[in-house]
Amino acid sequence: MLLVTIWGTTFAVTQLALDAVSPVLMAFTRFVLSAILFYCFSRDARDAFKAVVRPTTAQERLLRKNSLILGLALSAGYIFQFLGLETTTTSKSAFLTSTTVIWTPIFVVLISRIRLHALTMIAIAISIVGIGLLTDPFPIEAIIAGDLWTIGCAIAFGWYIFWLDRSLPQAIAYAGSEERGVRMMAGLQLFTGALWMIPTLFIGELRFTLTDTAIYVILYTTIFATALSSYMQSKYQKEVTPVAASLIYTLEPVVATIVAYFFMEESFDSWEWVGAGLIIAGMLLGQVGDKRTN
Numbered sequence: 001m002l003l004v005t006i007w008g009t010t011f012a013v014t015q016l017a018l019d020a021v022s023p024v025l026m027a028f029t030r031f032v033l034s035a036i037l038f039y040c041f042s043r044d045a046r047d048a049f050k051a052v053v054r055p056t057t058a059q060e061r062l063l064r065k066n067s068l069i070l071g072l073a074l075s076a077g078y079i080f081q082f083l084g085l086e087t088t089t090t091s092k093s094a095f096l097t098s099t100t101v102i103w104t105p106i107f108v109v110l111i112s113r114i115r116l117h118a119l120t121m122i123a124i125a126i127s128i129v130g131i132g133l134l135t136d137p138f139p140i141e142a143i144i145a146g147d148l149w150t151i152g153c154a155i156a157f158g159w160y161i162f163w164l165d166r167s168l169p170q171a172i173a174y175a176g177s178e179e180r181g182v183r184m185m186a187g188l189q190l191f192t193g194a195l196w197m198i199p200t201l202f203i204g205e206l207r208f209t210l211t212d213t214a215i216y217v218i219l220y221t222t223i224f225a226t227a228l229s230s231y232m233q234s235k236y237q238k239e240v241t242p243v244a245a246s247l248i249y250t251l252e253p254v255v256a257t258i259v260a261y262f263f264m265e266e267s268f269d270s271w272e273w274v275g276a277g278l279i280i281a282g283m284l285l286g287q288v289g290d291k292r293t294n
Contacts, residue, residue: 267278
């Protein structure tokens with residue numbers, strides 16, 4: 001829940017700085033600073049960086065492969081989301097990003113060949129309806145570029161949730177302990193994510209003006225929404241299945257709407273309260289379906 005709360009605040013916070021810092025540069029700065037934090041304060045992360053730069057064993061090569069895949073998915077998700085926020089609304093962004101709850105189960109079914117429990121499928125449907133009522137992205141007069149970028153963000157995050165579940169046990173096996181494996185993978189995905197972003201720096205306009213707001217936004221999103229969230233997601237997502245995790249993450253727009261209500265003077269109507277309730281119900285029902293699937 002803490003992780004979802006942090007993410008839920010980033011929609012409004014990030015938009016405050018996009019006039020001063022371009023989306024790609026914002027994402028790149030967050031990843032670089034977060035990777036530096038891991039490198040400076042985690043010996044396990046430093047060992048992992050050295051292992052993937054010059055792998056000498058099959059386990060180290062697998063660790064590098066998984067970190068590259070996770071870094072690509074995570075960096076693509078952030079860049080697509082920031083590009084989308086330039087032209088789409090906060091409510092649309094929250095709604096479309098939360099369609100991760102659709103994409104993660106698709107990857108699970110197609111690749112892992114796991115059949116979802118009926119309760120889980122019902123929970124997904126309930127959550128989607130709730131997200132629509134809460135964020136109220138309709139009527140949509142026309143699909144704009146920002147919407148397409150944000151759908152790409154949801155697909156990337158859906159793949160990230162799925163692949164993290166597959167790769168983390170392998171990292172833990174290599175590291176020799178759960179905590180060490182989590183720190184390794186959390187730091188590596190930020191390091192490789194920053195590397196994947198480098199080519200995008202040469203595409204489009206780059207702007208970077210260090211206003212007071214931009215500094216505060218970068219510090220907050222780097223420390224809490226990138227470094228800390230990467231560690232927390234790596235550590236705790238393994239306690240549930242990828243589908244159950246994606247259902248829990250649907251609470252993100254609930255938090256985003258509450259933040260908008262208290263700090264941006266936006267108001268709730270009765271249907272939005274219903275939507276929030278449906279999201280919570282879908283998340284709880286998904287946990288039941290998750291246990292029965294297991």
